[in-house]
Amino acid sequence: MFDFGRVESTQTQIDVKSANAPEPEAEPDAKPLPPRYRPRRTTSDRLRDALLTLTDGHGKITSHDEKPWSSITFTGTRHEIALEFLGHIAVEAGETFIAELPDYEFAIPGQLVADASVREVDHRFGAEERLVVTCVLLLLEDA
Secondary structure, three states: OOOHHHOOOOOOOOOOOOOOOOOOOOOOOOOOOOOOOOOOOOHHHHHHHHHHHHOOOOOEEEEEEEEEEEOOOOEEEEEEEEEEEEOHHHHHHHHHHHHHHHHOOOOOOOEEEEEEEEEEEEEEOOOOOEEEEEEEEEEEEOO
16 A cells, blocks of 8 residues: 655755856966967968858869969969869859959958969769869969
8 A cells, every 4th residue: 555644755956047146256276268279360261261252152162282483573372272063053153153253352461362263164964063163373472
């Protein structure tokens, strides 16, 4: 038989902080944490971001080769970048990218884009349409 006099009750205590409750004070010997390490964005990072902006988010960078370049009066870098566009909508964005690249106004601090051209285009049709665009950009240091 069941003894009704011996029913045990369990209670759960929940600790709820009020939004207006003051935060507990830090220990006096506690040192502040150092700021999080955030790598500095390079010229290559900024160039890739600008190209992806020009693709309207439909392109994907598959390779990037950077080489130093100089002449008697200028120094800079030569970038060869391959972008891939998969699917019908992305391929249309890739065709727009090809048309707009030579006249695009890049905003890269400390750099001038002296030349931006498309070197190669590989367009494949089929169930999954695919476009690969290889472009070459010459960046000069802005003195």
